[in-house]
Amino acid sequence: MRSQQSRILVQLRDLILKGAFAPGERLAEIPISARLGASRTPVRLAFSTLEQEGLVASSPGGGFVMRAFTRKEIDDAIAVRGVLEGMAARLLAENGLAPGMKEAFEECLTAGDSALGGDALSLDGYADYVEMNDRFHEMLVRFCGNAALQRSIEVNSRLPFAAASATLPMHPASGDGRRWLLITHHQHRTLVEAIQRREGTRAQALAIEHVEVARMNLRFAYEKAREGAEVAPAMRLLAPSEDRESA
Amino acid sequence: MRSQQSRILVQLRDLILKGAFAPGERLAEIPISARLGASRTPVRLAFSTLEQEGLVASSPGGGFVMRAFTRKEIDDAIAVRGVLEGMAARLLAENGLAPGMKEAFEECLTAGDSALGGDALSLDGYADYVEMNDRFHEMLVRFCGNAALQRSIEVNSRLPFAAASATLPMHPASGDGRRWLLITHHQHRTLVEAIQRREGTRAQALAIEHVEVARMNLRFAYEKAREGAEVAPAMRLLAPSEDRESA
DNA sequence: GGGGCCATCATTGCATGCAATTTGCGCAGA
DNA sequence: TCTGCGCAAATTGCATGCAATGATGGCCCC
Known part of the structure; x- marks a missing residue:
């Protein structure tokens, strides 16, 4: 301490x-x-x-x-994260990857491969993927070399459910969960590819699209708010009055 | 208090x-x-x-x-502001202006017109323009309806020289100063036009381009750091070691 | 019986005391 | 003259005291 x-x-x-x-x-x-x-x-x-x-x-x-957090609020914060991470991806693509960055990204990709490798998704595999996902997004922001951008993303991601971790489906056991993980992993792969090819606009667009999975998960969480509250107590931070809007 | x-x-x-x-x-x-x-x-x-x-x-x-603030740091923060304000402009264009917003923007435009109306720019006219400029950018951010975006911009703009006020040339007496004010005012006008026409992509691009004037002013401030320090004591917050890079 | 008022109490916001730590300085030695 | 060391003073970080403000419950009046 x-x-x-x-x-x-x-x-x-x-x-x-x-x-x-x-x-x-x-x-x-x-x-x-x-x-x-x-x-x-x-x-x-x-x-x-x-x-x-x-x-x-x-x-x-x-x-x-x-505080309570309305659904719109979180949704908006996720959209902001998309724009900011899109900027980071574009900068990385435009400026090129410094030595070691390429390897770091590829290490993330192979880690994701092995986490999602088996037919079924184990709980360990899910934990591994979450850890890798955090690392991936953290690197994207850190490597871009824009301190103000990094700060903005950090501040924005402090809102519950707005951080990159919230991108992930909270129901990994289901088949849907694994399918969505496969999709986000594919998005990571294409994003790295675009950055390596110096395709800035494509990288930006991919990063922005990437957060749509998070918004979808948020919607799912709201619909299943009742049972979700037992698994994740943090769900009760969501403003209940927003249930109407989600209908 | x-x-x-x-x-x-x-x-x-x-x-x-x-x-x-x-x-x-x-x-x-x-x-x-x-x-x-x-x-x-x-x-x-x-x-x-x-x-x-x-x-x-x-x-x-x-x-x-x-703290000291490096030039790159401020430049980066300005770029972030551009991206965020670009998002705000796009949202406004996509969602449409609520009643009263159009009038508020147009009031800003006419205020700018009268501030820049005369042949020479008076000190009062400059002050009026600065006030209007702040109001314009504040409205852009507030009207877009995304609280997270608003927060991000506010946090980002707390860095010295990164706020919208820093967009303006600090040398209003010179002919250059007035010329740049005319340009930023024109950019405001086209931005409002794009928003009204619901041209989201154009509005976004215009807002991003708009901050380039701020970056230019930053470069100018660095070049004239010696004399600027007397007029604006805050200039000494700029990291001096960055003088090399600005050369 | 219900509503409003008052008193009591809890809680906050601020000031200050105290110990731990650091910084700055002087001095001695090489 | 320069470097390393030790001491002293100052400063920070934290705990706590105290006054002011808001909340709560009871009581009285209608």
Whole structure:
């Protein structure tokens, strides 16, 4: 632990993203500081940071409350991620890959190949794919060499369900799940191909299209919100009033 | 003042953007809290926020130091703004303007017309144009209806010289300055036209091209860094080592 | 019996105290 | 003269105290 505040921040963000607090719930300082074993000061600081990140909202009467996330909001954030990752892909294609980047991308592709290799998808294979997917998107953003772009994507991806991990179907056991993983993996492959060929516009378009899978998964998650809430408690962060719109 | 911390945050950000601190300078809590008339606690909080915004950096030994901004960094942020504003323009064109938006944009255009109307550009006219320009870009982002996009642009624009205001030439007295203002104004007009005609791709392209004026101004500012530092103290936030690259 | 008002309490926002750590400086030695 | 070391002062990070503000429950009046 580098400092109390960084530890508190990470733990608190983790709790939030795991759905430990219900939307609208007041986030009182004293019980949380007691729970995390620190005083109120670092907790206050963490709240302030989390407010910047958009995870909690400041209550008009002081203090902070847990936010709810509407479907439109998440959908919009995913669209923004698409545009930003599209820019990153275009930049990479235009500027060319520095030594080692090509190998790193290809390592991701082969890792995905082996994760999806068998006929059925094991839970380990799914975990491997998730890890690879995160790495792939992180590299795409880091390699493009635009720090502002990297920052924007990081800020944007802090919204629940907007990050690259949310691209993946949350129902890997089903046949549908594996099929969608195969599609995203194919998209990764074509994206790398376009970047290597310096086809900037194509790379950009592919990256933008890539996030459509995430939007589809979001729609699926909303439709199955009832059963999903048991598997992933974070689902309760979704604003329930949006159910109408998803119909 | 709603609270100490919001006041401190605004004042501190203002000081930073006005160049009150030299790059690398240690931002000690005690003198700053004394200067702003508060205790160290809200100042600490403001520092934390400003670190999130990328204006200050946390020192390895604790505390915060003033950041320097490289030319590439600002250039990259401007490019990101172009892409994001391009997305906003495309969305507006695709979704159509809600009632009142068209009038608001046209009000901006006529305001720009009258600001640039005379033969020579007065200082008042320049101020009017700057105000209108800010309003124009703010509306573009707000009207598009994508909160995540709005947030991304706001975060990105907090970097010095990356905001829409920096689009404008800082040398309005010269004939060049007025010429560039006329060009950006024309770009605003064509952008509104494309949006009204629902020409999404054109609107996007125009918004992306629009920020090229900002990049040109940045280059100009770097070349004239010596004399510019006297007029705009914030110029000293630019990393000096980048002078080589600008040559 | 219901509604409004008041008092009490909890909670926040800010100030400050204290210990740990770091930075800066002086000094000695090579 | 330059380098390494040790000490002291200052600064940070965190805990906690205190006043102010908002919430909550009870009580009184209608």
